[in-house]
Every structure is written in structure tokens, then in C-alpha cells.
Amino acid sequence: MTNYNELQECIIKGNRIKARELTQECLDNGNPAKEILDEGLIPGMAVVGKKFQDGEYFIPEMLVSARALNIGLGILKPLLEASDVKPVAKVLVGTVKGDIHDIGKNLVAIMLRGSGFEIIDAGVDVSPEKFVQMAKESGADILGLSALLTTTMTAMKDTVDAFQADGSRDKIKIMIGGAPVTTDYAEKIGADGYAPNAAIAVEMAKTLVGGSR
Amino acid sequence: MNFNSLAYDTSDEMMFGKALHPVRCGFDLVLGDGLVLPEINFTLPVMQVDNSNIKAILKQYMEMVSGVLQRLVILQVPGAVIEFEHAPQMTENVDMGARITAQTRKLMENYYHDHGLKTALRATICDIREKERPPKMRTGRAVGQMFESFKLNAQRGADLLSIESTGGKEVSDRALMEANLPGLLLALGILAPRDMHFLWKKIHNIAQQENVVAAGDSACAFANTAMVLADQKYIPNVVAAVVRAMSAVRSLVAFEEGAIGPSKDCAYEGPVIKAITGFPISMEGKSAACAHFSHMGNIAMAVTDLWSNESVQNVKLLSGFAPEVFTELLTYDCRLLNEALAGGEEDVIKRLLVTSDENKSVHALIISPDSSYDIARTIVKEKSDFERTRRAGMAACNIIRAAVRDKRLSLPEKEMVYLDRFQNEFEKYATEEHVLEAALPDYAELVILSEYGL
Numbered sequence A: 001m002t003n004y005n006e007l008q009e010c011i012i013k014g015n016r017i018k019a020r021e022l023t024q025e026c027l028d029n030g031n032p033a034k035e036i037l038d039e040g041l042i043p044g045m046a047v048v049g050k051k052f053q054d055g056e057y058f059i060p061e062m063l064v065s066a067r068a069l070n071i072g073l074g075i076l077k078p079l080l081e082a083s084d085v086k087p088v089a090k091v092l093v094g095t096v097k098g099d100i101h102d103i104g105k106n107l108v109a110i111m112l113r114g115s116g117f118e119i120i121d122a123g124v125d126v127s128p129e130k131f132v133q134m135a136k137e138s139g140a141d142i143l144g145l146s147a148l149l150t151t152t153m154t155a156m157k158d159t160v161d162a163f164q165a166d167g168s169r170d171k172i173k174i175m176i177g178g179a180p181v182t183t184d185y186a187e188k189i190g191a192d193g194y195a196p197n198a199a200i201a202v203e204m205a206k207t208l209v210g211g212s213r
Numbered sequence B: 001m002n003f004n005s006l007a008y009d010t011s012d013e014m015m016f017g018k019a020l021h022p023v024r025c026g027f028d029l030v031l032g033d034g035l036v037l038p039e040i041n042f043t044l045p046v047m048q049v050d051n052s053n054i055k056a057i058l059k060q061y062m063e064m065v066s067g068v069l070q071r072l073v074i075l076q077v078p079g080a081v082i083e084f085e086h087a088p089q090m091t092e093n094v095d096m097g098a099r100i101t102a103q104t105r106k107l108m109e110n111y112y113h114d115h116g117l118k119t120a121l122r123a124t125i126c127d128i129r130e131k132e133r134p135p136k137m138r139t140g141r142a143v144g145q146m147f148e149s150f151k152l153n154a155q156r157g158a159d160l161l162s163i164e165s166t167g168g169k170e171v172s173d174r175a176l177m178e179a180n181l182p183g184l185l186l187a188l189g190i191l192a193p194r195d196m197h198f199l200w201k202k203i204h205n206i207a208q209q210e211n212v213v214a215a216g217d218s219a220c221a222f223a224n225t226a227m228v229l230a231d232q233k234y235i236p237n238v239v240a241a242v243v244r245a246m247s248a249v250r251s252l253v254a255f256e257e258g259a260i261g262p263s264k265d266c267a268y269e270g271p272v273i274k275a276i277t278g279f280p281i282s283m284e285g286k287s288a289a290c291a292h293f294s295h296m297g298n299i300a301m302a303v304t305d306l307w308s309n310e311s312v313q314n315v316k317l318l319s320g321f322a323p324e325v326f327t328e329l330l331t332y333d334c335r336l337l338n339e340a341l342a343g344g345e346e347d348v349i350k351r352l353l354v355t356s357d358e359n360k361s362v363h364a365l366i367i368s369p370d371s372s373y374d375i376a377r378t379i380v381k382e383k384s385d386f387e388r389t390r391r392a393g394m395a396a397c398n399i400i401r402a403a404v405r406d407k408r409l410s411l412p413e414k415e416m417v418y419l420d421r422f423q424n425e426f427e428k429y430a431t432e433e434h435v436l437e438a439a440l441p442d443y444a445e446l447v448i449l450s451e452y453g454l
């Protein structure tokens, strides 16, 4: 049984070079990729998430850790895919049509990625049709919509409606967010949930896929 | 014109309501000529904005503007600026924005004739260039639309032209999240000023042709983004405060290209601009709590000429619609300042506005009249936009360090780490070449350098 403390510590400190070395070393010692992921990389990133929530880390520190994580993941990925290990879930995120505010959306993506979700980023000013198309192509389990303007919030409704019209609404969970958005609005337009910040967005995503499986 | 001296001999000379070069505009209005006046801004509630809905949109604006003008009359306000800030669709759809401007202007004209109400209309055009990523800042289709919108809004009645422009933001957004100084220097010291020269040369030309005022820009996309991120504890406050100081240089470029104020309300770098140019500025603070949180509720008022609510959506509150309510709030704030000016008590009020906020946050510290004056002095000593930006950042670090050393301000260790790092790195990345070399490997994919003339 390998002790993964050191690998976890690399992620927490954001030490990319050592993360690469240690991940490789674990593999060379014959440890299964899934175990390295579940007991080394992910728990390390969980500590980072906790430190961020407790106000000990800022986003810049978290990004450095995320990079170390990605290096480890990159080494494991071919092996994980070969053994058919899936990410927690796939999340398609994007800022709705007419809107280019994307910092909030990007933060949500960073936090989700750190919690083991696979992220497909549709970018900004994304039309309802494009969301539908990308959701199909990627097989996303969750759609995360962001809007910061009162004058673009209605595009969230248009997007939900587009999935409805396409007949694919029941294949995807939709969560929404952004400064002017509320729980009420989510209910009103038929979305599955609203989260006021990135940390709660992660919780919500977990609940949403938990409920569907 | 490259400003190479300061407009005031000391920061004490800078005062709210008084600018060295007042601006005359609109219906018999003079700004910065001894009075602080309200600048009122409002926006649509949740609704669809496209041509199919134009009637409902015009009706909303009619309601908001009439409500505001009525309250201004009832409260006997000596003058006011009304800001119409475009939603993106109103710039893209050039005619839509121009129709709202024309309707607003007409109402203002009626109130001037019927009640003698002095007002001017600021149109803030939306920077729509960066929907494409990486954005085409000079050659994209949106560029022409945007200038067309400036022109048409001026023709239909805008008195003051403004924009919250975004050149360099594509790099700054990521550099902020990473708290990466070479990235920030690339964005604010190299890209942003180049875009500002390009943009404001044109805006100034349009303003001259149409006989309206080229007013000013705001570092919203950089420094307000940073401020909001810091408030949510995503990045250090120190970083946001230093970015504020650095961004004053790109905002100043508008004035070098011919803008004469009033600067934009959300440009908290305004006091630096006033110290250098002597043109009137607009600021926002406690009465803009409807729009976003800030640490500068009182201090933002200390040397301002216009006092703004930044933006509020048209929703019904118990005493009326939100834009009217904020008109009233702003009016009472201004009355107090004007009473002080009339009675020769302005120094007392100014001091209290400053001291009540100054040492409670680095944001407030950095925009205080003294700090702004210091930063302004640093800026005018340098020639190039890059060196000005770098030096402004260094000056901000020094101001913060001195406040911590003298125990006026306390900062947690995790913030001090960034202050140390930034101070070292400002020394290290001393030329454009150094910055490009350090930043491009990470940021080149985000930006098209030729769109900045590079």
C-alpha cells in the first residue's frame, strides 16, 4: 500500500515538477491509475478547495495547484481511459447570448474541474442553438449557464426552451448563475437549479448528477 | 498632448465641485464650476432586448427618464447629468440606441423649457469588439458599428460621449486570476494604452464633428473587475489596489487624445485624472451600493464634480421606482456638499469624507486625494505609457507599505506576500521587452498583437 501523502502535498503546494515525478513513480511501482487518482490527486485538490473556502488560499494559489493536478491527470488519462474510468460527470458551461461577462463562469469551471468534473467550455455570447448542439456532441450531463445582465437573462429561458423544443431537455440538468439571477428565476424558466457562487455550484452539480443516477 | 505636469500644486487644492477647467454642455449646464451635481444612471429590468420589443423598451426608458426629471424639479436640483449606458444590443443595433437617446433628449428639452431644469445627456456606448475571442480590436466588424453608434448618438442628442473600453482585457482577465504581474503589465502598460490612443483619437474626432463633448473612459474592465474579485476573496486586495493605480494611465490617454471630462463614474481612478488634467470627474460610492459593493463609499466623494449611482434597474420600491429613489439619494448627498462649499466649510467635509474611509481598506487608501496626487505626480514624470504604468504600480506599493509600516492600515500576512512579490517584480520587469518576453509564452494565445499595432 503506497503512502500518497507526498503526492497530495505536491498538489496542495502546486509543485508541478514533483507532481509529475511522483505520479510516474507511483505508476512505475505498479499502482493502479484509478487508485493514484482517488487517493493522491483528488484528495490533494480537495484540501486546496478547503483552504480556498476557509480563506487561506486565493484563486492564484488554487490555479497553481490545478496545474499540478492537470499534469498528474495527463499522465494517468490514457490509462484511465483504457480501463474505462469516467469523470464524475461532464459539464458544459457558457455565457448566454449577448453577454460577454465570463469571470464568474470561469471560476465555476475551475472549481468544478478541481472536484473531478470534466468541463466543456462553450465560451461567451453562446446562442441557444449552439448550446443544444454542443450538449449533443459532448454528451454533457449538466449545462451551466451564466448571465450578468438583466437584458440577457431572458436568453437563459430561450436556452431552456431550445432544449425543450429539441426534445433533449430530459437528457440534461440545467443550472444557472450570475449576479442578477435568483432561485425564483431558475424555477420560473424551468431550470433545475441556481447557485450564488462557485463553491455552491459544485455542491449543486454533485446533487444534480447524484439525483439522476 | 502628453501631460507632463500636474494641474494642482498640492492635493489640498483639489476639491469637490471645483475643477480647473469646467465643462459646458447640454441645456445650460456647467460642470465643475462650484457645485457637485448628481449623475443618474438606470437600466432595464429583466426583459428581452431586440427590435421586436422596441416599443416596450422605449416605454421603460420614457418612464425612467420622466420619473427622474420630475424628481429633479421637485427637489430643485440646480443641474444634473443623465447617463444612458447602452446594453450591448443598443450599440450593435445602432438605430435602437439612437432612438433611446433621441427620446431621452426630447424629454430633457421639455423639462428645460417648462421648468428651467439644466441637464446634459451622457451616452455610454458599449464596447462590443470583444465578443470574438481573441478580439479584433481594429479590424473587426464591430469596430465600425461602434463608431457609427457614437456618431448617431451624438447626432440624436447625446451631449457627452463615453465608453468603458476593453483593450487589453483579454489578457488582464486571466492575469488577474493568476495575479501575474508580467501579464498585468502587458495588459495595462502595453495593450490598453495603445487601444486607448486608437479609440479616443476617433471618438474625439466624432465629438468635434458633431459639436459635442468627448467626456472620458473607465478602467472598469480592469480595476473594477479586480475590485469585485478581491471583494469575493478570489484575489488579494493589494493586487486590486495596485491594478487601480496602474490603470489610471490608460484612462488618462483619453484626455491626451482630447477628452475634457467629466470622466466616467465607475472610474475610481478619477482623482488621479483630475490631479493631472484639472478636468471635472464623476465618481460613485455609497449611493451606488445598488450596483456593486465597494470600500470607498465616502472617500470617493472627496474631490468629485458629479456624484453617481452607477446603475439601478427599473424596479418598484416602496417610495417609487428605483431610478427616482436614487435621484433623491444623490440629490441629498450633493446638497450637503454644496452647502459646505457655499459656507466655506468644504475643507471640513472633505477631511471627514477621507478620514472616515481611508484606513479601512487598501482600495480606499489608494484613491484618497493624497495617494491619487502622489500617483499622478509619479505618472507625469515619465514619458512612455509603459513606464508610467509601471511607476504608478510601484507608487501604489509604496503607499500601501508606508501605511502598514505606520500602523494606519493592517494587512494579513497572505496579502503582504503579494505586496512583496509585486514590489520585486516591478523592478525585474523594467522594459516592454522584458514584459513581452515573460508574458507572451503564457498569454499570446489570448491576443492578436497586430490589432494593437504591434
Ligand code: B12
Pocket: A098, A099, A100, A101, A102, A103, A104, A105, A107, A108, A143, A144, A145, A146, A147, A148, A149, A150, A151, A175, A176, A177, A178, A179, A180, A194, A195, A196, A197, A198, A199, A201, B043, B044, B085, B086, B087, B088, B124, B125, B126, B127, B164, B166, B173, B220, B221, B222, B224, B225, B228, B229, B232, B290, B291, B292, B293, B310, B311, B312
Ligand atoms: C467586471 C464587469 C464587467 C467587465 C466584464 C469582464 C469579464 N471578462 O467578464 C466588462 C467591463 C467587460 C463589463 C462590460 C459590461 N458590463 Co459589466 N460588470 C462587471 C462587474 C463590475 C463585475 C462582474 C464580475 O466579474 N464579478 C465577479 C464574478 C466572480 O462574480 P459573478 O460574475 O457574479 O459570478 C459568481 C456568481 O454569480 C456565480 N455564477 C456566475 N456564473 C455562474 C454560472 C453558473 C452555472 C452558476 C451555477 C453560478 C454562476 O458564481 C460566480 C463565482 O462565485 C458587474 C457588477 C456586478 N454587480 O456584478 C458589472 C455589471 C454586470 N455590468 C453591467 C453593464 C451594464 C455592462 C455593460 C453593458 C457596460 C457597457 N455599456 O459597456 C457591458 C456589457 C458587455 C457585454 N456584452 O456583456 C451592469 C449590468 C446592468 C444590467 N442591466 O444588468 C453591472 C451589474 C454593473 C452595473 N451595476 O452597472 N462588465
